[in-house]
Amino acid sequence: MVTDNLSHNTSNTSSFLGVYCDDTAVLKQAQQLSQQLSQQSFLPPEQPLLSKAPSQLDSGSFVLMVGVQGVGLQATGKKAPGPIRVDFAQGASAHRRQFGGGKGQMIAKAIGVKGAYRPHIVDLTAGLGQDGFVLATLGCEMTLVERSPIVHTLLEDGLRRAGLSADPELHDILQRMTLQHLQGGDYLRQLEQPADVIYFDPMFPERTSKAEVNKSMKAFHSLVGSDDDAGEILSLALTKAQYRVVVKRPRKAPAIHVQYPDLHLPAPNVVFEGKSTRFDVYTFKKMP
Structure with missing residues (x-):
């Protein structure tokens, strides 16, 4: 069960670049997530989805990657490790x-x-x-x-x-x-x-x-x-x-x-x- 009652946070947003979608099957989900983060002032208003894959971006930052396997926090750069995901089933x-x-x-x-x-x-x-x-x-x-x-x-x-x-x-x-x-x-x-x-x-x-x-x-x-x-x-x-x-x-x-x-x-x-x-x-x- 999930309830979403938003409040301010003290997170450091400078290294977060945005949302990237790697599969058109979940494109709508990715767009909704990006819009939600904009509404929470975690991204600039109306920021579009990232056009480049995380591996094509300079290292040292993060993106939320939306795919058929779920949502993962992915570090940028060619040598970055795989995404951080929550998995309770496996x-x-x-x-x-x-x-x-x-x-x-x-x-x-x-x-x-x-x-x-x-x-x-x-x-x-x-x-x-x-x-x-x-x-x-x-x-x-x-x-x-x-x-x-x-x-x-x-x-x-x-x-x-x-x-x-x-x-x-x-x-x-x-x-x-x-x-x-x-x-x-x-x-x-x-x-x-x-x-x-x-x-x-x-x-x-x-x-x-x-x-x-x-x-x-x-x-x-x-x-x-x-x-x-x-x-x-x-x-x-x-x-x-x-x-x-x-x-x-x-x-x-x-x-x-x-x-x-x-x-x-x-x-x-x-x-x-x-x-x-x-x-x-x-x-x-x-x-x-």
Whole structure:
């Protein structure tokens, strides 16, 4: 299920060039997407579709490529890696769904997935949807909130294509995932009833690395932008959750600073730590 409630975003648009269509069968979809991004001020008004393929453009930028395989974020240049797409029916998501460890996964423990109870979770930073999909696979109702028009487009398309699958179990999982295009803080401010659990995975500037395999995702992070308002959003989230707030962090990163000192939980009271990732958990009361 998808709802589109637009708001401003803090993404860096300078490296995004526009929309390219590589198949006339989806030309109308590409034109609609380009128009939508123009309406959101992410592209100049009435910008036409790009006439050159991404490989024919100078390196260092991105385009949204629309084809029969779906919508992908494609880096420009002859040596650029393939497009970034969201795929819940195959690949890493399907493998994790089958062999990921179920309720024994660290994220499930951090969220509090145990017994028969399944909380409704608000994921404030949905990204490409991997964590949200895992939790929906475990039976949780997910509200996926994403601020970036580009990432929202990729995630929306991934959900649409997954819905075309003949797998009834996958369809059940998708019914537990609702996508919203909003700033995380804006979503929380309009929330009338506390969420069972709020999940927050803020994006921060990537560390410098020379590894070629990281170049595509590093540029992607640069395009999307970092969550400079993480402290403000976490402070607000702590007032909007019924049972707990879970923050995903790099293992060695400091806890996010809570801006309001009068909150009764200025620091996480439970921590789950893995090899590269840590979950800081702020608990309020026991789940049913």
